[in-house]
Amino acid sequence: MASPGPSGTLKKQKEDSFLGEFIGTITRKKKQKEVVDLQEEGKNAIESPSSPTSPDMGPEAFMLEENEERSMIEPGSREDAKVKELIMMLLDWINDELAEQRIIVKDIEEDIFDGQILQKLIEKLARVRVEVPEVTQSEIGQKQKLRIVLDTINRILNLTPTWNQQKWTVDSIHSKNLVAILHLLVTLARHFRAPIRLPENVAVSVVVVQKRDGLLQTRRVIEEITGTNDDIGARFERDAFDTLFDHAPDKLNVVKRSLIGFVNKWLNKVNLEVTDLDNQFHDGVYLVLLMGLLEGYFVPLHCFHLTPTSFEQKVHNVSFAFELMVDAGLPQPKARPEDVVNLDLKSTLRVLYNLFTKYKALP
Amino acid sequence: MDDIFTQVREGNAFHVRVWLDNTENDLNQGDDHRFSLLHWASREGRTNIVDMLIQRGARINATNMGDDTALHLAASHGHRDIVLMLLHNKANINAINEHGNTPLHYSCFWSQDIISEDLVNNGALVSMCNKFGETPLDKAKPRMAKILKDRAVALGQDLNRIPFKDRSWLGYKTRSRDATLSRNAGIDISQLALTQQISNTHSGSVWRGTWQGNDIVAKILKVQEVTSRIARDFMEEFPRLRIFNHPNILPVLGACNDPQNLIVISQFMPFGSLYNVLHEETGLVIDQNQALRFSLDVARGMEFLHTLEPMVPNFYLTSRHVLIDEDLAKINIDDPKYMREGAVNGIDEDLTARINMADYKFSFHERGKLYAPAWLAPEALQRKPSEINVRAADMWSFAILLWELATREVPFADMSPMEIGMKVALEGLRVQIPLGTSQHTTRLVKICMNEEPGKRPRFDMVIPILEKMKLSS
Numbered sequence: 001m002a003s004p005g006p007s008g009t010l011k012k013q014k015e016d017s018f019l020g021e022f023i024g025t026i027t028r029k030k031k032q033k034e035v036v037d038l039q040e041e042g043k044n045a046i047e048s049p050s051s052p053t054s055p056d057m058g059p060e061a062f063m064l065e066e067n068e069e070r071s072m073i074e075p076g077s078r079e080d081a082k083v084k085e086l087i088m089m090l091l092d093w094i095n096d097e098l099a100e101q102r103i104i105v106k107d108i109e110e111d112i113f114d115g116q117i118l119q120k121l122i123e124k125l126a127r128v129r130v131e132v133p134e135v136t137q138s139e140i141g142q143k144q145k146l147r148i149v150l151d152t153i154n155r156i157l158n159l160t161p162t163w164n165q166q167k168w169t170v171d172s173i174h175s176k177n178l179v180a181i182l183h184l185l186v187t188l189a190r191h192f193r194a195p196i197r198l199p200e201n202v203a204v205s206v207v208v209v210q211k212r213d214g215l216l217q218t219r220r221v222i223e224e225i226t227g228t229n230d231d232i233g234a235r236f237e238r239d240a241f242d243t244l245f246d247h248a249p250d251k252l253n254v255v256k257r258s259l260i261g262f263v264n265k266w267l268n269k270v271n272l273e274v275t276d277l278d279n280q281f282h283d284g285v286y287l288v289l290l291m292g293l294l295e296g297y298f299v300p301l302h303c304f305h306l307t308p309t310s311f312e313q314k315v316h317n318v319s320f321a322f323e324l325m326v327d328a329g330l331p332q333p334k335a336r337p338e339d340v341v342n343l344d345l346k347s348t349l350r351v352l353y354n355l356f357t358k359y360k361a362l363p
Numbered sequence: 364m365d366d367i368f369t370q371v372r373e374g375n376a377f378h379v380r381v382w383l384d385n386t387e388n389d390l391n392q393g394d395d396h397r398f399s400l401l402h403w404a405s406r407e408g409r410t411n412i413v414d415m416l417i418q419r420g421a422r423i424n425a426t427n428m429g430d431d432t433a434l435h436l437a438a439s440h441g442h443r444d445i446v447l448m449l450l451h452n453k454a455n456i457n458a459i460n461e462h463g464n465t466p467l468h469y470s471c472f473w474s475q476d477i478i479s480e481d482l483v484n485n486g487a488l489v490s491m492c493n494k495f496g497e498t499p500l501d502k503a504k505p506r507m508a509k510i511l512k513d514r515a516v517a518l519g520q521d522l523n524r525i526p527f528k529d530r531s532w533l534g535y536k537t538r539s540r541d542a543t544l545s546r547n548a549g550i551d552i553s554q555l556a557l558t559q560q561i562s563n564t565h566s567g568s569v570w571r572g573t574w575q576g577n578d579i580v581a582k583i584l585k586v587q588e589v590t591s592r593i594a595r596d597f598m599e600e601f602p603r604l605r606i607f608n609h610p611n612i613l614p615v616l617g618a619c620n621d622p623q624n625l626i627v628i629s630q631f632m633p634f635g636s637l638y639n640v641l642h643e644e645t646g647l648v649i650d651q652n653q654a655l656r657f658s659l660d661v662a663r664g665m666e667f668l669h670t671l672e673p674m675v676p677n678f679y680l681t682s683r684h685v686l687i688d689e690d691l692a693k694i695n696i697d698d699p700k701y702m703r704e705g706a707v708n709g710i711d712e713d714l715t716a717r718i719n720m721a722d723y724k725f726s727f728h729e730r731g732k733l734y735a736p737a738w739l740a741p742e743a744l745q746r747k748p749s750e751i752n753v754r755a756a757d758m759w760s761f762a763i764l765l766w767e768l769a770t771r772e773v774p775f776a777d778m779s780p781m782e783i784g785m786k787v788a789l790e791g792l793r794v795q796i797p798l799g800t801s802q803h804t805t806r807l808v809k810i811c812m813n814e815e816p817g818k819r820p821r822f823d824m825v826i827p828i829l830e831k832m833k834l835s836s
Contacts, residue, residue, distance in 0.1 A: 298784030
């Protein structure tokens with residue numbers, strides 16, 4: 001991809017969306033229009049001091065020097081189902097990570113560009129502190145902050161400068177370039193093994209505008225955001241369970257038996273008995289009780305659902321059990337709570353095996 | 364702040380009462396010369412304030428920098444009703460100050476004749492010598508000296524001069540508290556000289572140290588990661604734990620919020636918790652009387668906590684959360700029963716149980732985990748604090764404490780917390796009161812842990828029962 005000129009992509013986009021919204025608005029009923037106008041005005045009023053671009057820009061903003069290039073995402077591409085899914089998933093992930101700090105991210109472009117969220121995210125993921133001012137209003141201040149944050153990220157990701165410069169820069173992120181933001185977040189998610197399964201082969205089509213001999217020439221480029229998960233699978237370490245499932249299914253029963261022996265040693269103390277690993281852990285109840293038994297505390301019964309009925313209740317239980325595991329110093333389980341609730345045997349076994357490894361010697 | 368001493372001197376009872384109601388005010392603090400409020404009220408003859416202070420747990424035998432007790436001041440200034448009130452509340456009648464003078468020395472010198480007679484009638488020794496070898500009789504006018512001498516003889520006193528004995532090395536003097544203790548809430552971590560780790564548990568690590576010359580313990584809370592939100596909650600919650608105005612509550616002195624560490628600071632208690640004293644080797648012998656006094660102390664502390672509005676949430680009453688304080692100002696050191704050789708260390712009446720506010724469970728701390736379910740009511744194990752009657756649930760915990768004091772056993776000692784919690788909450792597991800336990804105790808435990816929370820008594824109802832049991836034993 002040709003490197004986007006400073007903030008060129010954004011300005012054009014902004015113009016597009018502004019126009020689109022305007023045309024859309026007048027066709028709606030008057031009352032609705034007033035509400036929307038008012039919301040928009042309020043939004044502008046709140047955001048304008050920190051927003052580096054003003055929506056009303058003159059045509060000079062679109063002036064290109066000879067041979068200069070600008071690129072922007074094709075409007076149809078943002079509506080692509082896969083792109084939308086990817087964005088939703090990344091937002092959910094960020095919100096999960098930052099929930100403790102009561103940060104909620106709603107819009108991937110509007111909320112990421114100033115570096116604030118990126119700072120919190122990298123601090124949480126890499127357990128580092130990035131020394132930057134808390135809130136910055138000016139564009140220069142925001143960019144300085146963003147540069148420090150991105151430098152930190154690039155260093156932690158251990159990427160060669162040439163590689164990431166092609167994907168994201170201070171200018172491209174700050175100008176809310178969706179493609180750059182997606183590249184950055186996807187790379188982060190993969191590096192830190194986010195407990196999400198990114199949709200495969202997501203690509204966006206990008207329009208590149210170049211001025212040649214005084215004429216604007218456009219071409220379309222397909223930009224790949226995620227490859228296949230197999231492709232990146234090499235970067236995950238395959239754990240023993242992948243090997244077990246793939247190469248020695250006959251040994252699986254042996255592993256299951258020893259895990260059953262382990263959990264029953266503890267659950268028997270409260271008169272419970274597990275016979276079937278596949279089905280008896282999915283609602284999270286035994287996981288919660290196990291944590292209490294292993295770590296020496298009682299979990300008040302209002303903290304979880306002792307007899308869960310709905311999917312949400314079960315997910316709550318499993319997530320809660322995961323929190324207790326992290327509190328106990330265990331690594332954040334790689335499995336997602338939903339996987340366990342959905343009876344994914346491999347996920348369940350991974351979780352139990354983690355417990356087994358840490359506590360097997362406990363009398 | 365400081366003019367509470369003026370208010371006491373001038374006898375502004377209303378103002379004093381309001382001041383005492385503020386939990387952050389320490390009624391045992393002293394002024395620059397370590398005169399306590401009780402000293403000033405006794406000196407100026409503010410009988411109603413003396414009464415109020417005693418009711419609220421002022422230390423009767425606290426001394427100022429000249430080692431005067433309140434009784435010295437009341438006796439020399441001729442406030443008879445206060446003298447009698449102090450004596451009634453176990454003031455040390457033969458306390459000596461830095462000159463070796465007893466209260467009787469002063470009443471004789473100032474010709475407070477009736478008070479001198481009262482003192483002698485109550486056991487004041489007429490032959491105690493001060494540093495200069497003078498007895499109270501030497502100080503009195505001849506006529507009065509004769510009356511007192513005759514009275515002493517009639518009471519069987521030995522008239523041989525008792526030589527002055529410097530006993531300050533015994534260390535039984537307890538000055539009024541350093542007033543700065545209650546003044547600083549936020550403490551800089553660099554001011555704490557932390558020397559030795561005492562314990563390291565699930566909730567945090569506890570260190571000994573000194574702060575402004577006071578022995579303190581600092582509890583560093585175990586928190587996965589101190590986010591700014593947690594730090595904020597901490598700063599909002601800890602000021603409520605600074606309860607200085609009740610003798611049976613051990614306040615949190617202050618807190619440090621060093622970005623990565625949340626630290627709660629309180630006074631050092633050499634005997635540790637009631638749990639330590641009852642179940643571990645401490646060398647202290649706790650007889651039934653002392654056990655009864657402890658339960659009365661705890662009941663009074665809890666009753667006070669229950670009067671706070673809103674209540675301090677998330678405090679769980681267990682024997683680990685009650686600390687044992689040694690308060691020598693509580694006793695009468697010259698009482699003959701303490702005169703035995705080496706008896707000072709064998710005294711137990713000076714022991715006070717105090718509810719340790721530093722064991723409060725912060726809202727962000729150990730969420731979803733209860734480490735001591737054995738002391739919790741079944742409903743507290745099952746439902747949120749907002750959905751139950753917390754006061755009634757505390758009464759259940761108190762019943763377990765009474766059971767512990769009676770049996771000297773750890774409740775459900777052979778089970779893990781998860782087993783205890785599940786079985787108490789869902790299977791009706793309860794402590795068993797062994798045969799041979801006194802009938803009073805058995806009945807009290809039973810009513811305090813009534814299965815129906817609404818039928819459990821309140822602490823203000825339990826206190827008179829315990830007082831009666833104490834009198835009858």
